[in-house]
Structures are given as structure tokens and as C-alpha cells.
Amino acid sequence: MKDATEQDTREEGNGPQLRFELMQADDYGKYLLHSKNEILFILRAMQDKGSLITVYFNQGNDFLLTTLLAVSSDGNSMLLDPGSNAEMNRRALASDKLTFIASHDKVKIQFAVKHLALTEFEGRKAFRAAIPQELLRLQRREFYRLTAPIAHPLRCSIPVKLADGSQSIIESTVIDISGGGLGVLVPPEGVEFETDHLFENCRLELPEVGTVLATLRVRNVFEFTLRSGAKNKRSGCEFVDLPGNMLTLIQRYIIRVERERKARETGMM
Numbered sequence: 001m002k003d004a005t006e007q008d009t010r011e012e013g014n015g016p017q018l019r020f021e022l023m024q025a026d027d028y029g030k031y032l033l034h035s036k037n038e039i040l041f042i043l044r045a046m047q048d049k050g051s052l053i054t055v056y057f058n059q060g061n062d063f064l065l066t067t068l069l070a071v072s073s074d075g076n077s078m079l080l081d082p083g084s085n086a087e088m089n090r091r092a093l094a095s096d097k098l099t100f101i102a103s104h105d106k107v108k109i110q111f112a113v114k115h116l117a118l119t120e121f122e123g124r125k126a127f128r129a130a131i132p133q134e135l136l137r138l139q140r141r142e143f144y145r146l147t148a149p150i151a152h153p154l155r156c157s158i159p160v161k162l163a164d165g166s167q168s169i170i171e172s173t174v175i176d177i178s179g180g181g182l183g184v185l186v187p188p189e190g191v192e193f194e195t196d197h198l199f200e201n202c203r204l205e206l207p208e209v210g211t212v213l214a215t216l217r218v219r220n221v222f223e224f225t226l227r228s229g230a231k232n233k234r235s236g237c238e239f240v241d242l243p244g245n246m247l248t249l250i251q252r253y254i255i256r257v258e259r260e261r262k263a264r265e266t267g268m269m
Helices: 004-012 026-030 036-049 086-095 243-263
Strands: 053-058 063-068 070-071 077-080 098-104 107-113 119-123 122-129 135-138 156-162 167-175 181-185 198-206 208-227 232-240
Touching: 026 135, 036 070, 036 098, 036 156, 036 243, 053 086, 063 086, 063 232, 098 119, 119 232, 167 243, 181 208
Parallel strands: none
Antiparallel strands: 053 063, 053 098, 070 077, 077 122, 098 107, 107 135, 119 122, 156 167, 156 198, 167 181, 181 232, 198 208, 208 232
């Protein structure tokens, strides 16, 4: 178990107020994942990286530090390292609700379980818990940005106003994508594409996931040079008032691409 002084920390006082966004469904509901496959993917990635997890219980008054030891092959339970303080471990085992908070790839992760059970893992004590039915993946301003796959490029259909005043739809290549916005190649000259410009009814097809309909706001435009010497322009665009169901599609796509990349790296594809 990681060295931690839960008791020493408790003796210093209550400290700053904890933020359990998981409990504020009205404000953070759109960041909740309910797909078991997506939840298992995140938990296994946390296990692989040894992400440190803080477990709060007793209405947030007690906590311990842990890491994920294993996720069961049937995807129904997980094993966790006990804390370093025997009294905190006893209280955790007696609790009927525990909230887990961690940071994984700069994304805040939260989930809750009803109780822990004591078991063994590789000859030592461990906690067993059920896989959570929902998991909060709170990215907000620090959204994880995924570089769009080269083999299966993404294109965003953007309704634009041409220089002659007519309306048209251009297909812009997506460079990267996150829950907060897109990086795209700026369309040819003659298309109004400037900072703070709004493009409504944009359409983004995510392979094997679905179609995202969104309003984009241009945040920046800058020129870059390709290896060939040719010059091009890139723009960072943010989603404006993106509905929760659209955000879920984007998160699902990012998770799927990450899973496929990892499988290729490990030779499983």
C-alpha cells in the first residue's frame, strides 16, 4: 500500500470542503458513464497505471488511500489495496456507502460503491467491491484531447457563408477532438472563418458511434507549415452548449479509439 498518514491528516482538521460532483446529478449528469464496457475500460486503465484513489466514507469524514489491484474476468467485481491504517480499514468495511475519487490521464474520476468485503489477493489481504453502475468522468476545461485516427479520418460538415453571400456546406478535416471542442483544418480562402465566429448545425460523424450535431465557436486560427513546405491553417473550435447526449457520444468514441490503440500496441489486434 502507498505510504499515507490518514490519521495524521484527520488530526489537522476538516480541511477544504470536498467536492462530490457525483452527487450533483443536475449539474454533472452529462459527465456520467453508464455503459459497463466503458466503465470497465477506465477501471482497467487505472489499474494498469496504478492510479492512486482516495476513498471517502462516514459522510466524508474518514478516508483512506488505495489502488486497484485487479478487475475480475467476468467484469462484476474489483479488488483494492487496503489502507495503511487498520482503524480506517475497519471503518471502511463497516460503511454502507463509499465514494472513490481519482485522477486518471488528467481527468477526474468518481464513483460510489455500497460496501466493501475483505478477501485475499496473491496471498495478502484485499478489499472486494462490486463494479459501479455509473462512473463520473469529469473533464470540463481540462478535456482529454484525442488525435484523430489517420486510418479513419474524421470530417466535420460545417454550414458556411461564402464571400458572394451564398450558403454552402464544407467538409473540414478534424485534427483532434475532445469533449470541449475540435481542432480542424481551416477551409479554403473565401470562407468566413475568424475568431469568435459561430457555426450552427455542424455535423460530425463518429464511426460506429453516431452523429454529433453541435454549434462551434472559433477560438483561434493559426498557420503552420507541412513537411512538404506547403502552408496550411488550423483552427481550434469549442462546442457551444453541447447537449449531454452529444457529449456522451464523443466520450464513447474517444474511449473506443483508445481501446483499439491499446490493443494494437499490445498485439491484440
